[in-house]
Amino acid sequence: MYKDTDCGAPRSSDIGREITVAGWVHRRRDHGNLIFIDLRDRTGLLQVVFNPELAPDAHQLAEGMRSEWVIQARGTIRARLPGAANPNLATGEVELVVSDSQVLNRSLTPPFEVEDDTDADESTRMANRFIDIRRPEMLSRLQLRHRVTHLIWDHLTENGFTQVETPILIKSTPEGARDYVVPSRVRPGTFYALPQSPQQMKQMLMVSGVERYFQIARCFRDEDLRADRQPEHTQLDLEMSFVHQEDVMALVEGLYTRIVRETRPEARLETPFAKLSYDEAVERYGSDKPDTRYGLEMSTITDIAAQSDARVFQAVASSGGTIRAFAAPGCADYTRRQTDQLIDVAKAAGAQGLVYIAIDKSAPSIDELDADHIRSPLKNYMSVEIVKEIAHAVEASPGDLVLIVAGTKTVANNALSALRTEMAERLELIDDNEFKFAWVFDFPLFDWDDETGTWTPAHHVFSSPKQEHIPLIESDPGSVYADLFDLTCNGVELGSGSIRIHDPDVQMKVFNVIGYPDHEIEERFGHLLKAFRYGAPPHGGMGLGLDRITAMLAGQSNIREVIAFPKTQSAWDPLFDAPSLIAEEQLGELHIELDLEE
Structure with a gap:
């Protein structure tokens, strides 16, 4: 190992201890014959002292060290001199007196300083994300994201859930947005789609008897972007068999209460969460994702x-x-x-x-x-x-x-x-320190599209109408309400869920209202209808955005601030320069010919 101690670890109790640290040169200062370097790793800063009388070779090496060089330093922890302590650092009472050091790698002058209060614009930061992530607040956000994911795993495992990976290459069955499609080389002229969500697959897992499924799922949607949208996003995807709407809501409420209390213990959190019908939310707040603070x-x-x-x-x-x-x-x-x-x-x-x-x-x-x-x-x-x-x-x-x-x-x-x-x-x-969650439920099942003159699903085609409204599906679609529910917090929609249709006859009625012809239903959804005919249990679940809740916990309004390598609002990755052209040879293997306007 290049180090046996993290830079942010030494305290007064470690005085006299010999340690080895490694990290990046955050700042260098010369005071007379002494050279002071603030050495940084993911845990924090440690002041490292190079004294020519104690370690002349190391001191000579330090004379050439510059910002963001990667170095190793070995030495002894001692107390800082009286008046030299830094109360703003966890390691501010001690310093490392170097006996030996080596340069592990050099660095060009970075395009911006590795400081939380950087003045670099977002495009510069994204194009140099490997430097941007070195900033303590960015590292902290990624660590927060990891902690949220860990809490999800713990909570759902304790509640009897099984984590199951579902395919990334699936059949194209658009769910509201455009699909990202992937051409098949081995089956020329055919295409896979990247999943907008694992919706149909998790429903099949319920038919399969898994009963309680979850996944930290990658989802892809080719849609116009906003501050809270990315072409690819991560969501907590879960599904439960033999449940009613209230059961799913209670499970998720317990999870999110735990997440907030363990990651933001100082925050104000009111439980149980408020509950508003869709009609009530719109009447009182003008929105189905109201800020009730x-x-x-x-x-x-x-x-x-x-x-x-x-x-x-x-x-x-x-x-x-x-x-x-x-x-x-x-x-x-x-x-x-x-x-x-x-x-x-x-x-x-x-x-x-x-x-x-x-x-x-x-x-x-x-x-x-x-x-x-x-x-x-x-x-x-x-x-x-x-x-x-x-x-x-x-x-x-x-x-x-x-x-x-x-x-x-x-x-x-x-x-x-x-x-x-x-x-x-x-x-x-x-109050920026308050998390005011609210459930919004009882949404209409269908929306009327004035442009096309057709009914469209308010959420997606698999949501179950309320049992008492099933007879109205075909005769009066506008009066049909569904077992649909959203989790909102501070005016932001965190996730959406529903009790699903598990009766193939009801599912066909919904498809017919939307206007799908029979041959299209069979082509796009035949696999799901087939599964339903083999004993599908009542089931329901949710998809909850990991990016959004992490951004809220981190006090960020833009989800790009909690994603390691995000895309811009034009779906471009400035770091990897993606999307990009591919070679003619690759296009030929895929039997694809481009028809682009000059």
Whole structure:
């Protein structure tokens, strides 16, 4: 071994001990004849002292050492001189006096300093990820990710789960996004797909009698990227037989409670997790992944606002739209510039605009409002009585600013949800040290696609309708709700699950509603339907993103910060320069000819 002690290990109790350490030169300082090097490895820093009187050869070698050189040092631990201790380092009370040293490798000048507060931009960091990961905070995030994975293994093993690997090369059965496809050389003209999830395979494992399965699975989706998406991601995939929705939720809630308490013991965590139906979440928060750390709850005021003389409200109400609002406490004195900023937020989220009502704090109460207490661009089109009704509906008080959006239900919810987040940040209502989990359940089974004029699965085609809604699948798809449930935390969706269809006849009905012809059903899903005909047990499970929960635990909003080698938002890997062209010879072996525009 090149070392017998980690750099971050020595303490005062080790004074007088001879050790050997190895790592990277983090910083070098010359003080008279002495050379001080902060030596770094994954555990921390250790001050290493080269004294020409004690080790002249080692001192001469140290004169040429530069940042990020890899060295080995052997010597004796001693206490630092009085006044020289560094309370910011775990090893700050001691130092290593070198008796022998050697250079294990040299380094070019790195493109940025290996410091947590680096000023390097993300593209530079990603192109030099092998250097970026040396930074303590990056190493810490990867170690956190490992710890989360370890806790998952421990918890699920203790609960009777079996880890099973499923294939990476599978049949293409798109599940909402495009598949990444892999051409087969040995079967020309055919293609494998990389799995978007192990969904069908884990259901087959339930038919196979495994009963409790899990896997830390790699998943691939060829879709447009966002800050929380990658073309490949890692998820905790689990499935359970003979369970109801509540059983899966209880298992996962116990796991995530354990993960947070063991990795972020100082954080605020409320248990049991809140539970909201999909309809309730959307009505109160305008989103199916609500941030419940703060209030600012919404209300529908369509019937009230439509009674005003405001044409915009009347037009939206008469066309079947919705008018929704919430109160921002203490913001009635917002300036024109501030309200214009809020209008921009609403427009960026898809709204045509934003209506506000400022209720002056001088008003004795809402019931005692008069026209002088009201400021709004639509003041001349709303009576004081209507303003009172709106204020009561959103539980506003004197001094509050009521924010109103009119439009389709989707537009109103999206815009108000964005405004809700904006106001929570402005009012400093968000506690970054709180993990507020919430279950959202009872989703609709189908969504209507206006562009195609067809029904689409709200999550995926394998989710089970509620038993009492099975007779409605073909006659009234829009009324069918499912045993679907999402786990959310602080406004982020962490995972999605459902009780699955295990009856082949019910599965066929769902396929038919979506519009799959019989030959396509057999071609894409015949293997699963065949398995169902051989005694499939009731079963359900979840897929939960490992990247997302790790990012939250690490206090990061971008999952790229907790992935060792991520892709950019254009699905490009700047370190390995992937994707890239391949040789004509390889294309020929695969019987592929490219047809690219010049």
